[in-house]
Amino acid sequence: MNKKDILDILKSPDKSLFKEADKVREEHVGNGVHLRGLIEFSNICKMNCLYCGLQSSNKNVERFRLAKDEILSIAKSGVEAGYKTIVMQSGEDSYFSAKVLCEIISEIKSLDVALTLSLGERTYDEYKAFKDAGADRYLIRIETTDEKLYKKMHPFADFENRKRCLRDLKKIGFETGTGCLVGLPGQTVESLADDILFFKDLDADMIGIGPFISHPDTPLASEPNGDFNLALKVMALTRLILPDINIPATTAMETLKENGRLLALQSGANVVMPNLTDVEHKKLYSIYPNKASADRNEVEVMLKRIGRYVADDFGFRKH
Numbered sequence: 041m042n043k044k045d046i047l048d049i050l051k052s053p054d055k056s057l058f059k060e061a062d063k064v065r066e067e068h069v070g071n072g073v074h075l076r077g078l079i080e081f082s083n084i085c086k087m088n089c090l091y092c093g094l095q096s097s098n099k100n101v102e103r104f105r106l107a108k109d110e111i112l113s114i115a116k117s118g119v120e121a122g123y124k125t126i127v128m129q130s131g132e133d134s135y136f137s138a139k140v141l142c143e144i145i146s147e148i149k150s151l152d153v154a155l156t157l158s159l160g161e162r163t164y165d166e167y168k169a170f171k172d173a174g175a176d177r178y179l180i181r182i183e184t185t186d187e188k189l190y191k192k193m194h195p196f197a198d199f200e201n202r203k204r205c206l207r208d209l210k211k212i213g214f215e216t217g218t219g220c221l222v223g224l225p226g227q228t229v230e231s232l233a234d235d236i237l238f239f240k241d242l243d244a245d246m247i248g249i250g251p252f253i254s255h256p257d258t259p260l261a262s263e264p265n266g267d268f269n270l271a272l273k274v275m276a277l278t279r280l281i282l283p284d285i286n287i288p289a290t291t292a293m294e295t296l297k298e299n300g301r302l303l304a305l306q307s308g309a310n311v312v313m314p315n316l317t318d319v320e321h322k323k324l325y326s327i328y329p330n331k332a333s334a335d336r337n338e339v340e341v342m343l344k345r346i347g348r349y350v351a352d353d354f355g356f357r358k359h
């Protein structure tokens with residue numbers, strides 16, 4: 041598919057794309073759905089992403105940082121509950137030096153579980169240290185490949201550095217995840233087509249796509265939310281273009297639309313990321329308002345209903 045083909049599909053009202061993506065998903069990654077247990081361990085962030093409720097200029101957030109022992113105990117209960125992957129996600133919190141993180145990484149890895157990190161931009165040496173300590177995967181969304189829009193959305197950040205992070209992660213040997221937001225103010229469908237081609241070019245191993253959800257404590261408070269269907273289309277097209285990768289049914293999809301997760305799982309997605317953090321901290325990790333949650337039992341019931349099941353392997357990309 042070239043850019044024109046992608047654009048035509050993004051602009052067309054035809055819904056057959058979703059069925060097609062579902063078929064490709066079944067052929068390439070099967071009916072097992074991988075559950076990744078998410079630990080949101082710090083909402084302290086030095087960045088100022090305009091759309092994100094955790095941006096440093098938002099003074100209305102009560103900030104928290106879990107202690108090492110708390111993180112380890114949540115990871116342990118996740119593994120005991122049967123999760124085969126733990127995901128550690130946070131704001132860009134410098135308190136967590138490479139040294140501290142590597143200690144946490146090796147302790148979690150001793151539990152015989154796959155480990156994904158999502159901590160934002162770090163140096164090559166830090167990423168390398170995380171890998172050497174045992175981390176398997178790293179998620180860092182490009183957010184948008186439209187450089188002008190990127191600059192507007194991330195006033196003090198550097199687009200080149202974001203791309204450098206992705207290249208370094210690949211080079212070091214991480215299973216590398218990226219993705220984009222759909223519906224950022226000023227975003228064009230053309231740039232969404234470029235985003236999809238960027239995923240392909242990087243040969244990303246995981247892609248997370250979510251609609252933009254407006255947060256009341258950010259400069260984008262009065263902007264409309266992203267369009268659910270358009271986000272679903274970007275996700276389905278990504279499945280067609282990278283048939284064997286892992287694609288989550290993102291929480292933002294479920295937050296924006298009732299049954300959004302179910303629709304995503306039937307349009308190309310094969311991963312769900314239930315939250316393992318306790319209710320109090322989950323509330324404080326408010327990147328956007330009314331964040332949905334995935335109850336493990338409910339997910340299992342839903343999967344059964346659609347002829348799917350919880351996969352019991354680590355869920356690495358099957359090339």
Ligand code: SAH
Nearest residue numbers: 091092130131159160181251252253327328
């Ligand atoms: N600090 C890490 C983790 C970011 S949170 C990093 O920089 O990678 C994970 C993702 O949430 C972000 O990559 C972004 O795409 C998404 N997100 C943030 N604010 C959002 C909003 N208002 N609506 C929808 N998704 C949002």
